[in-house]
Every structure is written in structure tokens, then in C-alpha cells.
Amino acid sequence: MSELTRFSVSLEADLLDAFDKYVRDGAFATRSEAIRQLLRQTLTRDAFDADDAPVTATLTIVYDHHRPHLVEKLLDVQHDHANRVIASMHVHLDHDRCMEVIVLRGPGEALRNLAAAIRGLKGVHTGTLALAGAGEPGHDHPHPHPHPH
Known part of the structure; x- marks a missing residue:
């Protein structure tokens, strides 16, 4: 600190x-x-x-998992942006709806575009992009302790 x-x-x-x-x-x-x-x-x-500054964000979506091919499209978009998608969590809300929280990292403009591509898929009811922090997590700060990764 x-x-x-x-x-x-x-x-x-x-x-x-x-x-x-x-x-x-x-x-x-x-x-x-x-x-x-x-x-x-x-x-x-x-x-x-600033568009080019690296940030970490979450995209929380709620979607109809019965929508034909939607799950495959969601996965395709995430795989196409594997350098931006860090992790995701899937939750079953009820019989028809699922929620997914996707952790993203990269330039602001790239994350906004990725969020728009996912929110624009038919069957996605809501999509909220929330900033978690600025800067790329990792070793961009001086410290004496190691990281186990």
C-alpha cells in the first residue's frame, strides 16, 4: 500500500x-x-x-434458455473474445430464465462493443455492464510477495 x-x-x-x-x-x-x-x-x-485504457468489468445478462440456438450463440461470442472473457458464472433463475455473470478485461471500447454484441442477441432480456476497476490485474505494481499463478 x-x-x-x-x-x-x-x-x-x-x-x-x-x-x-x-x-x-x-x-x-x-x-x-x-x-x-x-x-x-x-x-x-x-x-x-477513455476507450484505450484497460479496465475490468462484469456483464450480467438474463436470458431465455429455451430460445433456439441462443446458448450456442452466447458461447460463440465469448469464445470469439476469449482474450477479453476472464470467467463466467451461470445461474438458473427459474424454468425459463438463466442469469450469467461474465467477467471481462480489456480496453473500455472493446468491452462496450462485446457487451453490445451479447445484449443484441435475440432472447437476451437484460444486460448490464458494470465497471469493477481500472488497469490490468497482474504484475503492474511493485511488491515483494509472489502470486501463485
Whole structure:
């Protein structure tokens, strides 16, 4: 973890009151924890919007598994983008619907295009692309400990 730096921020009283409510409702340990999370979310969104910056995201879809050939098409799209699809989890919601959570990694534009291709398949009811973090996970940070992979 990097060294902490302290800085001060000036806020209007009503904005501070609203922020303190956000801290309480979010069960953050401190205001600093809430600010760190907000900064990370904003920087991740900016990296995603930059198109070429690497990000990690999830695509959560709900689809009709009775739709002819849909499962095969979903698998084909994922296999065609094997360099972007990191993992997936499949859940049976009821007799007709399944949910799949697909973990993706790559440039923001590529992930948005992949999500659009999957959401556009007939039989996919919903598809939500959510950012998880900026940067490629791996060895892009200095540290003394090994990773078992």
C-alpha cells in the first residue's frame, strides 16, 4: 500500500451534511474511506470512457434458455473474445430464465462493443455492464510477495 497523504477540503455545510449521510448509509468506517472509494470509482469510469485504457468489468445478462440456438450463440461470442472473457458464472433463475455473470478485461471500447454484441442477441432480456476497476490485474505494481499463478 502506498504512503498516505493528508489534505483538506472546503465544503458548504449542506454538502457536508449530505456527504456525512452518504458515509453513514454506506457504512464507511471514516470519511476518508468514502472519499477513497468515490475517487476510485471516478478514476475507473474515466479510464473506461477513455476507450484505450484497460479496465475490468462484469456483464450480467438474463436470458431465455429455451430460445433456439441462443446458448450456442452466447458461447460463440465469448469464445470469439476469449482474450477479453476472464470467467463466467451461470445461474438458473427459474424454468425459463438463466442469469450469467461474465467477467471481462480489456480496453473500455472493446468491452462496450462485446457487451453490445451479447445484449443484441435475440432472447437476451437484460444486460448490464458494470465497471469493477481500472488497469490490468497482474504484475503492474511493485511488491515483494509472489502470486501463485
